[in-house]
Structures are given as C-alpha cells and as structure tokens.
Amino acid sequence: MNEFTRSESGLHVPKKKVARRSLLAAMGGAAAVPMLYGCGVGTGGGGGDDAASANGAGEVTGSFDWKALDGESIKILQTPHPYQQAFQPLLKEFTELTGIEVQADLVAEADYFTKLNTELAGKTGAHDVFMTGAYFIWQYGPPGWMEDLKPWIENSSATSDEYDFEDIYEGLRTSTRWDFEKGSELGTGGQWTIPWGFETNVVAYNKKEFDARGIALPETFDDFIQLATDLTDRSQNRYGVAFRGSKSWATIHPGFMTQFSREGAKDYTAEGTTYTAAMNSDKAVEFTKKWVDLAKNAGPTSWTTYDYPQCTGDLGNGNAMMVYDADSATYPKQKAGASAQAGNLAWYPGPAGPDGSYATNLWTWSLAMNAASKKKQAAWLFIQWATGKDAMNKATASTFADPTRASVFDGSFKQTLGDFPGYLETFEKVIDSTKIQFTPQTKFFETTEDWAVALQDIYSGADAKSRLDELAEANTDKINA
Amino acid sequence: MRPYLLSVPAVLLIIGILYAFFYGVYYTVLNYAATNPSPSFVGIDNYRSVLGDALFWRSAGTTLLYAVAATGLETVLGVAIALLLNRSTLIGKTFERLLILPLMIAPVIAGVIWKLMFNPQFGVLNHVLGLGSTFDWLSKDRALASTILVDVWIYTPFVAILVLAGIRSLPREPFEASDVDGASWFYMFRRLMLPMMWPYILVAVIFRFMDCLKVFDAVYVLTAGGPGVTTTTLQIGAFEDSITNLNYSRGSTYMFLLWIIVFITARYLVSVLGKAQRRAAGAGA
Numbered sequence: 001m002n003e004f005t006r007s008e009s010g011l012h013v014p015k016k017k018v019a020r021r022s023l024l025a026a027m028g029g030a031a032a033v034p035m036l037y038g039c040g041v042g043t044g045g046g047g048g049d050d051a052a053s054a055n056g057a058g059e060v061t062g063s064f065d066w067k068a069l070d071g072e073s074i075k076i077l078q079t080p081h082p083y084q085q086a087f088q089p090l091l092k093e094f095t096e097l098t099g100i101e102v103q104a105d106l107v108a109e110a111d112y113f114t115k116l117n118t119e120l121a122g123k124t125g126a127h128d129v130f131m132t133g134a135y136f137i138w139q140y141g142p143p144g145w146m147e148d149l150k151p152w153i154e155n156s157s158a159t160s161d162e163y164d165f166e167d168i169y170e171g172l173r174t175s176t177r178w179d180f181e182k183g184s185e186l187g188t189g190g191q192w193t194i195p196w197g198f199e200t201n202v203v204a205y206n207k208k209e210f211d212a213r214g215i216a217l218p219e220t221f222d223d224f225i226q227l228a229t230d231l232t233d234r235s236q237n238r239y240g241v242a243f244r245g246s247k248s249w250a251t252i253h254p255g256f257m258t259q260f261s262r263e264g265a266k267d268y269t270a271e272g273t274t275y276t277a278a279m280n281s282d283k284a285v286e287f288t289k290k291w292v293d294l295a296k297n298a299g300p301t302s303w304t305t306y307d308y309p310q311c312t313g314d315l316g317n318g319n320a321m322m323v324y325d326a327d328s329a330t331y332p333k334q335k336a337g338a339s340a341q342a343g344n345l346a347w348y349p350g351p352a353g354p355d356g357s358y359a360t361n362l363w364t365w366s367l368a369m370n371a372a373s374k375k376k377q378a379a380w381l382f383i384q385w386a387t388g389k390d391a392m393n394k395a396t397a398s399t400f401a402d403p404t405r406a407s408v409f410d411g412s413f414k415q416t417l418g419d420f421p422g423y424l425e426t427f428e429k430v431i432d433s434t435k436i437q438f439t440p441q442t443k444f445f446e447t448t449e450d451w452a453v454a455l456q457d458i459y460s461g462a463d464a465k466s467r468l469d470e471l472a473e474a475n476t477d478k479i480n481a
Numbered sequence: 482m483r484p485y486l487l488s489v490p491a492v493l494l495i496i497g498i499l500y501a502f503f504y505g506v507y508y509t510v511l512n513y514a515a516t517n518p519s520p521s522f523v524g525i526d527n528y529r530s531v532l533g534d535a536l537f538w539r540s541a542g543t544t545l546l547y548a549v550a551a552t553g554l555e556t557v558l559g560v561a562i563a564l565l566l567n568r569s570t571l572i573g574k575t576f577e578r579l580l581i582l583p584l585m586i587a588p589v590i591a592g593v594i595w596k597l598m599f600n601p602q603f604g605v606l607n608h609v610l611g612l613g614s615t616f617d618w619l620s621k622d623r624a625l626a627s628t629i630l631v632d633v634w635i636y637t638p639f640v641a642i643l644v645l646a647g648i649r650s651l652p653r654e655p656f657e658a659s660d661v662d663g664a665s666w667f668y669m670f671r672r673l674m675l676p677m678m679w680p681y682i683l684v685a686v687i688f689r690f691m692d693c694l695k696v697f698d699a700v701y702v703l704t705a706g707g708p709g710v711t712t713t714t715l716q717i718g719a720f721e722d723s724i725t726n727l728n729y730s731r732g733s734t735y736m737f738l739l740w741i742i743v744f745i746t747a748r749y750l751v752s753v754l755g756k757a758q759r760r761a762a763g764a765g766a
Contacts, residue, residue: 021622028713091742110702114725116723117725140515143518144518234613234614234615235613237614247704247708264688300604301601301617302602302618304707305596310600313603314602320600379524423738443516445726446725446726456621456708460621460711462709
C-alpha cells in the first residue's frame with residue numbers, strides 16, 4: 001500500500017509517486033486558489049478554465065484505495081427524505097470501508113434550499129457534500145459553488161474500477177451536465193452532480209376504489225379531467241386528483257410540466273442565445289386553462305397551499321382518488337402500515353398527449369461536492385460510495401425508490417417491489433421519454449416561481465390568456481437580461 | 482484597569498452591528514447576484530428598479546394593512562383580556578398562565594399548526610365549525626385575513642401580559658376615591674385607567690406594529706405570499722430576491738427601504754409615547 005500525506009490544498013496524495021512536475025503543478029494549483037477567490041471566482045467549474053485548474057482531482061495519484069483517508073471526517077448536508085432515510089443506517093458501513101467519519105446534518109425540505117443557498121453563497125465549505133436537484137446546477141454552477149466531478153470520475157487514482165459510471169441511466173447523467181452557456185442543451189460541460197435517486201411523474205390511483213366501481217384508466221387528458229371530476233364528491237370529502245399548487249417553482253415541475261410537455265407545449269423557444277418565453281402559446285394557454293379548471297373542479301380545495309406531502313397524504317388517507325406527481329413520492333404510501341390506503345394503490349403513466357407522447361419530466365436527487373470543501377478527496381469517496389452499486393443495492397431494501405443505476409433497478413429493486421401494481425410497467429413505459437423538459441437557464445427558479453404565481457392568479461379568476469401573456473413578456477425580459 | 486476599557490465590549494458590538502448594516506447598504510449600489518459574482522457600481526439603479534416595481538408598492542400596501550389590522554385587533558383584545566384577568570379569580574389566574582402558551586411557540590411552528598388546521602380536507606377548523614370541505618381559509622379573498630388571525634392568536638397574549646403588568650402597577654388611591662364617589666366602572670376605566678394606561682398600551686402598539694411591518698415567518702409558512710401575490714409582504718419580497726433568486730443587491734435594496742419605513746415609523750411612535758408618558762405623569766403634553 002502507498003503511503004499518503006496531506007497536500008497544501010487538504011488532499012491526501014501518495015508520497016512515493018509524486019513526480020517533480022506533478023508536485024510543481026499541484027503547488028501552482030494550490031497557490032492559485034486564494035487568488036481565484038480574491039477575484040470572486042470559486043473553485044468549481046463555473047469560473048471557466050482558471051477555475052477548472054483548481055479542481056482537486058488532478059492531485060490524487062497512485063492506485064485507488066478506499067482507506068486512503070483513514071481517520072478523516074466529513075460533513076454532509078441532507079434533507080429528510082426516503083432516499084436519505086434509506087442511507088442513514090448504511091453510513092456506518094462507509095466508515096468501516098474507508099475509516100472516514102460522516103456527520104450528516106438534516107434540514108427540513110421546506111427550508112433546505114434556503115439553508116443551502118446561504119451556505120454556498122458564503123463559500124464557507126461547512127459541508128463537503130450536499131443533496132441537491134438537477135435544476136440547482138443551473139443556479140449553483142455558474143458562480144462556481146459546485147465542484148466539477150468529471151475529473152474525479154476520470155481519475156483512476158480517485159475512483160474505483162468497479163464504480164461503472166455508465167451504469168447510471170443516460171438521461172440522468174445528461175441531466176446533470178451543462179456548460180452554463182445560454183441556449184446550450186443539457187449533456188455538455190462538467191458533471192456537476194452524481195444522480196442518486198430519481199423520479200418520474202406519473203399517476204398513482206386508488207385501485208381498490210377503481211376496481212370496485214369498474215373504472216377504466218383514462219388514456220387522454222380530456223378523459224382524465226372527466227374522470228377526476230366524476231370522482232369528486234365534496235360532501236363525502238373526496239376529490240378526483242391531487243397535484244401541487246403552492247407558490248413555488250416546485251408546483252410546475254411534476255405533473256404540470258409533464259402533461260404540458262405531453263400536450264406539445266414548450267416553456268421557451270431559443271434562437272441562438274435569445275430566448276422567447278412560450279408559456280403563452282395557443283397550446284400552452286389551452287392546457288393551462290384545463291389544468292386550472294381541473295384544480296378547481298376536481299382538485300384539493302386549498303390547492304394554492306398544496307405541496308407533495310399534502311397530495312400524497314390525501315391519497316394515503318383516501319381523500320384523493322389520484323395523485324399526479326412523482327412516482328417515488330407516492331411509493332411509500334403503499335408500504336404496509338404507512339397509510340390508511342396502503343395496499344390499495346396502483347400506478348399508471350397518466351394520460352398520453354394527442355400524438356401519443358409520454359414525455360415525462362424528471363427530478364433527480366443527486367449528490368454534489370461543495371467547491372469550497374477542504375476535504376474534497378474524502379467528499380468524493382463518499383459520493384462514489386453512496387452512488388455506487390453496493391450501497392444502492394442495500395438501500396433499495398427499505399424505502400429507496402427508483403435507484404439511478406440500471407443494474408440496481410433491474411436487480412434488487414425489482415425484487416423488493418412486491419405488490420405495487422403497475423409501478424414497474426409504468427416506469428418502463430415512460431423511462432425512455434423521461435428527461436428534464438425545461439430549457440436550462442440560470443433564472444430558472446425566479447421565472448418558474450413567477451409561472452406558479454400566474455397559475456394561482458388564473459385559479460383566483462384572472463383571464464388565462466392575458467395573464468400568461470404578461471408572464472411570458474416578463475420572463476422573456478428576465479431570461480435575456 | 483482604565484475606566485474607558487469598560488466600554489470596549491459595547492463599542493465592538495456597535496461596530497459589529499453597524500458594519501453589517503453599512504455593508505448591506507453598500508450592496509444596494511452594486512449589481513451583486515449569484516449570476517454576477519464580480520459586482521460593479523450601478524448607482525441608484527436598484528432603487529429605481531425596486532421603486533418602479535408595482536409588486537413593491539403592492540407589497541408595501543399589504544404590509545401596512547396587515548400591520549394596522551393585526552396591531553389594532555391585538556391591542557383591543559389584549560386590553561380586554563388584561564381587564565378580565567385583573568380580577569383575581571381562580572379562572573383568571575388559570576387563564577393568566579395559559580395565556581403565555583402561544584408565545585412559547587415559534588411563529589414558524591404556529592404557521593405550520595394553523596396551516597394544518599386550515600386544511601379543508603383534514604383540518605380541524607372546518608370540521609368543528611361545520612364548514613365542510615369546500616371552505617378555503619387560504620383562498621385569494623380570505624388569505625390575508627387568515628394570516629392576520631394567526632398573528633392575533635400568537636401575539637394577543639403578549640399585549641395582554643404587557644397591559645396586565647401596567648394595570649397592576651397603577652396607584653390604587655384614585656380608583657378607591659372614585660369608587661367612594663360612586664363612579665361607574667366604565668367612567669373609571671375611561672377617565673382614570675385608560676389615560677394612565679396609555680404609555681403601556683403604546684409600548685405594546687409600538688412593539689407589535691414594528692414586528693408586523695417585518696412579518697415573514699408565519700405568513701411564509703401559511704401562503705408563501707400567495708395566492709398570487711395576495712399576502713406578499715415586503716419581507717417576503719426581500720426574501721425572494723435575496724434567497725430564492727440569489728439577487729443580493731436587489732434584496733438588500735428591498736431591506737434597506739423597509740428599514741427606512743420602520744425607522745421613520747418607530748421615531749414617530751416613540752415621540753407619541755414620550756408625550757403620553759409625560760401626560761400620564763401629570764407633566765402635561
């Protein structure tokens with residue numbers, strides 16, 4: 001085994017194998033870090049070539065060794081979530097494997113990104129690894145708050161031969177890669193996070209109720225609206241379909257963006273580097289009207305406050321007959337004892353578009369490395385372990401739905417699915433057309449929250465066409481500013 | 482030890498506070514944002530942008546309405562409860578202890594509790610009040626009133642406790658003399674208690690009004706400023722710019738403008754308080 005020593009940048013490098021040229025390069029890189037900070041540029045890749053040279057992966061040489069940093073400790077920031085809960089008991093196995101202690105700090109999901117935004121902006125490096133979603137790359141990447149993980153994956157000294165990055169679904173790998181250029185598609189540039197768990201947005205329904213009443217699953221959106229309306233009986237405190245409606249970007253991305261895309265609508269059209277908001281196109285306006293009417297006639301009464309826990313809660317309680325949201329969000333409600341309707345639920349892809357489209361929007365919880373971390377090699381070992389086959393296989397034994405690796409999904413996950421009617425068939429039906437349906441852009445959260453505000457205004461009585469025109473004009477200005 | 486060294490901690494504290502304040506003000510003349518980590522000087526562009534934004538003025542109106550309504554209700558209810566509790570009955574003493582409970586709950590938690598209670602599907606309010614599953618407390622027409630209701634629930638005890646302490650510190654002689662002269666309870670309340678109580682009531686009003694101008698947590702949890710922008714207050718606008726959109730300069734401008742509003746209002750109310758205290762002490766206004 002090689003002897004390791006700590007370099008100036010906090011990385012552990014093998015003593016014997018450091019060539020004079022590598023050492024000089026490493027010293028130069030370490031010296032550049034404070035200067036880059038002085039220029040307001042982080043050590044992630046967002047700053048361009050100079051920042052990329054500050055990526056710590058190049059300093060790790062020699063043969064790969066899980067025990068390279070025995071005795072080290074790292075801090076990770078997470079939000080309580082089925083993925084996190086499935087991994088929590090496994091953390092001790094990581095410590096046994098590497099000798100690295102892990103302190104996992106948890107922040108409730110409602111406040112998680114507020115905490116994360118503040119911490120990353122402060123560049124304190126308090127947490128070495130954090131949970132995040134793919135859209136956040138568009139916000140955290142450009143200011144250089146995330147480490148580009150591509151050099152780490154490609155460095156055989158830092159990454160085990162068994163890691164098999166290509167085993168992660170291609171759509172997920174593509175969704176977490178971007179070059180930050182306006183107008184650029186996803187799949188180019190750095191690998192900013194590693195997908196850890198993910199979800200497709202489909203319909204979960206109360207199968208027991210459907211079977212008892214002989215209800216067939218609706219194939220078109222109009223039939224879906226009709227069924228949801230027919231199922232609604234306010235006097236019995238029962239309604240057709242739950243989906244999110246709160247004043248948040250998170251209202252747009254699950255069911256809404258999925259069906260919006262299936263109906264053939266787009267969020268933006270791009271001509272070179274100029275974007276034009278298209279959420280006021282004829283197709284978009286027609287769909288939006290239907291969606292809001294669906295919320296009024298067959299949705300939860302307090303729709304404008306609904307996030308996914310309320311949606312899935314109503315499904316589990318038997319108040320909502322269907323939920324159009326993430327498959328893995330409804331998945332836990334089917335577990336024995338987890339809800340009043342456990343064992344009664346089933347899944348189907350939801351209505352197809354007029355052309356038979358099953359375009360589905362994607363969300364992936366993924367793991368990112370804080371560019372300001374002083375323990376990057378240890379952080380990478382953790383990310384590598386958590387997104388690796390062994391740990392993911394073990395996690396799927398509990399509440400870890402939709403693993404990101406094809407080998408894990410086809411193997412252990414399918415075996416643990418049990419009595420989840422339609423879950424697997426639904427997944428297989430939509431997986432090839434599941435991807436991020438949004439146009440990547442750095443003002444995503446601002447413009448998408450404005451979109452949710454517009455939906456709420458229309459729900460409260462505003463004219464759909466004029467409100468969406470107003471939104472599109474404002475978003476076109478913002479995105480091109 | 483030199484005596485002036487005793488002031489060092491206070492001086493350091495003031496420097497710490499002022500440094501952060503002036504740094505925030507400095508941000509308002511930059512274009513600092515996550516998407517622009519190398520900011521440059523932009524003069525009054527941020528002020529022009531914020532003051533020219535219709536949402537800012539709408540938020541200012543919402544904040545003012547919230548502050549006036551919540552403070553008014555809390556003051557009236559707080560004084561009424563204090564008068565009831567002033568009687569040393571067993572029930573009064575029990576309620577006096579229970580009254581403090583809402584104040585022991587963080588506003589953000591209170592917001593979560595009330596959001597659950599407001600839920601038409603499974604919330605307790607509609608069930609108890611027999612409103613069915615279609616009455617939406619947080620709809621466009623009712624959201625602002627519902628958020629004020631939550632504020633009243635949390636902070637009326639604060640006003641009541643403050644006023645109760647004031648009532649119990651009043652001299653007994655004028656009341657005993659009026660009682661001997663056969664004055665009615667209402668006469669004594671209007672002519673004796675209320676004038677002497679004004680300073681205490683005004684302290685409560687100032688605290689509550691200032692707090693209401695800065696309201697964020699409970700409203701954010703309940704509605705996030707919605708539906709639409711119905712309950713968007715100045716603080717929520719500042720939060721969205723600074724934290725959600727990571728536009729630090731615009732968020733700082735929002736906050737600085739709010740500070741100016743709070744500062745001017747506070748100065749005015751404190752001057753009113755001074756006059757009331759002098760009047761209550763018999764020095765004349």
